[in-house]
Amino acid sequence: MSFFKKYKIEIIIIGLALLTRGLFFVVYLLKFGDAGLAYGDTSLYIRVAKNILEHGQFSILENAPFLPDSYIAPGYPFFLSFFRIFTVSLWPIGLAQVVLGAATAFFIYRVGALWSRRVGLIAALLFALEPTMTFWAPVILTESLYTFLFILELYFLFVGLKRPSIRAYLFSAFILVLAALTRPGSQYIFYFFVFFFFVYFFLVLKNIKKTWIYLLMFILIFNVTISPWLVRNYQI
Secondary structure, three states: OOHHHHOHHHHHHHHHHHHHHHHHHHHHHHHHHHHHHOOOOHHHHHHHHHHHHHHOOOOOOOOOOOOOOOOOOOHHHHHHHHHHOOOOOOHHHHHHHHHHHHHHHHHHHHHHHOOOHHHHHHHHHHHHHOHHHHHHOOOOOOHHHHHHHHHHHHHHHHHHHHOOOHHHHHHHHHHHHHHHHHOOOHHHHHHHHHHHHHHHHHHHOOOHHHHHHHHHHHHHHHHHHHHHHHHHHHHO
């Protein structure tokens, strides 16, 4: 079986997501240049990324003293700072977010396909073609990165539920931390997941010992990984 035949659905989904997001990306650049990718809080995130690289401070201030900030979540500014190591242009970030959008569509399909390939295909196509997500995908805001992290976390979570694996829960907890450090609201989703785990494990799974191990490891990894940022903010 050829590669295309084996992964035909995945290739179509990724291609559609790239096409729809890529069209907006190209239109923004042709019509407005780099400025077309900036909107709302973009300048704030870029300023923090600049201060990280040039002054070693996580600060939103434009001038010294660059007092540390605890309002902005660190995930997206650090994401931007990686690109600013190489260039101050915004288009490479927008292009990366277009690719992240396609990867998100792929993992949405894989999440659904754990139970039904048809459900996964419908969900992925809806995401790939949904106008709002395609419109915002290249814009320098947190939406694309956060959505990718959240769906990737769900993928590992459901892999763990489908085929219980401590590795899947560890990845799920760690990626949920990255999502929470991108958009802090995911800190509260964590508690929903713990409740969901508790109910699902005891109603569906039979191995009570493994149930407790998986649940405790998920809680431990999440809290240990996010604690340094919480402690830092508390001190500030």
